[in-house]
Amino acid sequence: MGGYPWGDKRDAGPLKRRELSMTDLYSNAQSAADYIRAATDLTPHIGIILGSGLGNFANHVRGATRIPYADMQGRVHAYEGYPLSEVTFPTRVLGLIGCKTLIVTNAAGGVNPSYKQGSLVAISDHINLTGTNAALGPNEPRFAAIPGAGQRFFDMSTAYSPRLRALAVEEAARQGFQLSEGVYLAVLGPSFETPAEIRAFRTLGADLVGMSTVHETIVARHMGLEVLGISLVTNPAAGVVAAGQQTAETIHHEDVMEVGRRTEKQFTSLLTALIPQIAAINS
Ligand code: HPA
Numbered sequence: 001m002g003g004y005p006w007g008d009k010r011d012a013g014p015l016k017r018r019e020l021s022m023t024d025l026y027s028n029a030q031s032a033a034d035y036i037r038a039a040t041d042l043t044p045h046i047g048i049i050l051g052s053g054l055g056n057f058a059n060h061v062r063g064a065t066r067i068p069y070a071d072m073q074g075r076v077h078a079y080e081g082y083p084l085s086e087v088t089f090p091t092r093v094l095g096l097i098g099c100k101t102l103i104v105t106n107a108a109g110g111v112n113p114s115y116k117q118g119s120l121v122a123i124s125d126h127i128n129l130t131g132t133n134a135a136l137g138p139n140e141p142r143f144a145a146i147p148g149a150g151q152r153f154f155d156m157s158t159a160y161s162p163r164l165r166a167l168a169v170e171e172a173a174r175q176g177f178q179l180s181e182g183v184y185l186a187v188l189g190p191s192f193e194t195p196a197e198i199r200a201f202r203t204l205g206a207d208l209v210g211m212s213t214v215h216e217t218i219v220a221r222h223m224g225l226e227v228l229g230i231s232l233v234t235n236p237a238a239g240v241v242a243a244g245q246q247t248a249e250t251i252h253h254e255d256v257m258e259v260g261r262r263t264e265k266q267f268t269s270l271l272t273a274l275i276p277q278i279a280a281i282n283s
Contacts, residue, residue: 032093044094049102051260088216108209109240115208143223151222185210208233
């Protein structure tokens with residue numbers, strides 16, 4: 001197949017694909033950025049990556065230019081066997097087309113027992129237990145989206161922007177709900193965790209567990225983008241007895257998607273209100 005300058009993710013099974021070199025990743029991401037620039041006169045400032053069950057937000061965008069993701073909506077995950085260069089490719093492209101902010105969203109298990117199913121949580125920090133890092137390999141400084149970014153070693157001490165989090169928490173309160181803040185721990189997946197793993201993760205300081213996001217945040221910070229992370233708690237993590245329940249439940253992917261659909265309205269109204277506020281603080 002093929003037909004797109006950056007290749008086509010359908011042309012080989014994901015497990016047969018190899019990690020791209022940083023130079024090839026950069027030139028493919030530039031080609032995709034050029035393709036997007038040619039398809040629209042809009043200049044994006046805020047990139048949004050929609051997690052499982054939250055993809056419908058894209059249908060609320062007015063005046064959109066749509067570029068299908070087969071050509072490019074839909075995240076590919078490391079647990080599907082894709083190399084991290086492909087998992088983080090959309091984030092790289094968003095940085096190259098001019099985004100200065102990345103909003104990254106996901107479905108997550110609630111490790112913190114106080115989280116109710118269907119609640120939204122602002123990610124305050126992450127623990128990357130996937131065993132790998134999307135910035136691995138020779139550094140590519142041309143990915144810098146702001147002066148001083150694109151360094152070999154880069155700071156992750158405020159990976160999830162405190163000021164964007166504060167905006168999100170304030171906006172949620174204005175809309176009548178509480179947006180908690182919590183630490184997101186990433187595993188590779190695709191298996192859900194065991195109860196023993198979740199107990200260990202709780203001891204490590206995790207509030208949320210999931211299989212995405214950290215790689216996108218890492219490359220976004222490498223480029224100098226400001227990151228807002230929002231998790232939707234679709235289920236209590238394995239072995240966690242949720243508030244009001246007697247026993248822990250087993251986890252099903254269908255439930256994860258269903259909770260996403262049910263919470264969509266709250267998620268959409270939070271994001272819709274936040275976008276102009278983020279745009280305003282950056283202009
Ligand atoms: N674990 C990992 N990833 C998830 C979960 C979970 O419990 N729920 C939604 N994504």
